[in-house]
Amino acid sequence: MNFSGKTAWVMGASSGIGAELSKQLAEKGAKVILSARNENALNEIKHTLKNEDLHFVFPFDLENTSDVDSKVSSLIGKVGEIHYLFNNGGLSQRATAFETQMVVERKIMEINYFGNIAVAKALLPYMRKQGGGKIIVISSIAGKFGFFLRAAYSASKHALHGFYESLRLEEEENNITVHIMCPGKINTDISKNALTESGEKHGVMDHNQKTGMTVSDCTNEILKAVEKNKREKLIGGKETIAVYIKRFFPNLFYKIIRKQSAV
Numbered sequence: 001m002n003f004s005g006k007t008a009w010v011m012g013a014s015s016g017i018g019a020e021l022s023k024q025l026a027e028k029g030a031k032v033i034l035s036a037r038n039e040n041a042l043n044e045i046k047h048t049l050k051n052e053d054l055h056f057v058f059p060f061d062l063e064n065t066s067d068v069d070s071k072v073s074s075l076i077g078k079v080g081e082i083h084y085l086f087n088n089g090g091l092s093q094r095a096t097a098f099e100t101q102m103v104v105e106r107k108i109m110e111i112n113y114f115g116n117i118a119v120a121k122a123l124l125p126y127m128r129k130q131g132g133g134k135i136i137v138i139s140s141i142a143g144k145f146g147f148f149l150r151a152a153y154s155a156s157k158h159a160l161h162g163f164y165e166s167l168r169l170e171e172e173e174n175n176i177t178v179h180i181m182c183p184g185k186i187n188t189d190i191s192k193n194a195l196t197e198s199g200e201k202h203g204v205m206d207h208n209q210k211t212g213m214t215v216s217d218c219t220n221e222i223l224k225a226v227e228k229n230k231r232e233k234l235i236g237g238k239e240t241i242a243v244y245i246k247r248f249f250p251n252l253f254y255k256i257i258r259k260q261s262a263v
């Protein structure tokens with residue numbers, strides 16, 4: 001299945017990786033549904049897409065998914081089938097576990113994990129009915145190991161792996177495939193939008209982000225991995241090697257990771 005003539009729902013399309021996914025998917029001939037909270041930003045991005053009139057802005061807040069079934073039902077009513085779900089919306093953290101308030105722990109889990117899986121679960125019956133689909137989950141290398149100032153964020157991404165590895169096994173017979181992407185350091189506003197211990201925006205472009213992979217290279221890698229049906233893909237620079245070091249040399253991994261800068 002390639003992207004031309006297909007419909008792709010991009011969560012978190014108002015910024016960073018999601019905005020670039022929308023652009024590259026439109027260039028490849030897909031109809032894009034752009035979702036996030038910031039409707040103005042979504043409309044601005046839609047105006048820049050190839051075949052602008054084909055695409056569709058659908059505001060969505062991952063923190064409030066009590067009506068997700070009716071929202072997805074109305075979306076399907078408008079667009080017909082959805083072939084790809086890019087479950088990319090999320091936010092990071094810049095605070096120690098010691099200082100992070102419980103309300104912030106819960107907010108990060110609600111958006112990055114519960115909101116994410118609620119969307120996938122609401123869409124599954126339609127994907128089954130149409131004979132299949134692809135769910136692309138944007139996790140992180142923080143879904144592979146914990147890191148300074150990221151306890152809640154890392155927990156939310158680890159949770160996605162448990163859920164989606166199980167879902168992958170269960171839905172294979174329904175021709176629904178799951179692709180988990182694990183970016184490392186990517187040059188987006190994620191550190192600016194990350195939450196502090198009290199839930200404020202961190203507001204700082206971290207060195208790690210500024211010097212990270214470009215968002216267009218990251219997105220290109222994501223789409224190539226989906227086209228090749230990769231179950232999982234690490235994306236980024238040399239930071240991604242840490243995942244292999246952890247797997248094969250866990251003691252060495254700990255010696256290296258404790259010396260890395262958190263920002």
Ligand SMILES: NC(=O)c1ccc[n+]([C@@H]2O[C@H](COP(=O)([O-])OP(=O)(O)OC[C@H]3O[C@@H](n4cnc5c(N)ncnc54)[C@H](OP(=O)(O)O)[C@@H]3O)[C@@H](O)[C@H]2O)c1
Nearest residue numbers: 012014015016017036037038061062089090140186188190
């Ligand atoms: N950049 C990196 O280095 C990096 C590394 C690993 C993984 N990732 C993952 O990549 C994904 C995209 O991040 P990014 O780097 O592109 O950061 P970003 O520029 O901050 O974009 C985050 C996107 O998520 C959306 N979002 C946040 N809260 C939401 C909510 N409650 N409901 C709906 N959408 C929400 C934002 O839209 P609104 O604010 O308009 O709602 C925005 O579109 C995230 O899942 C992140 O964890 C990024």
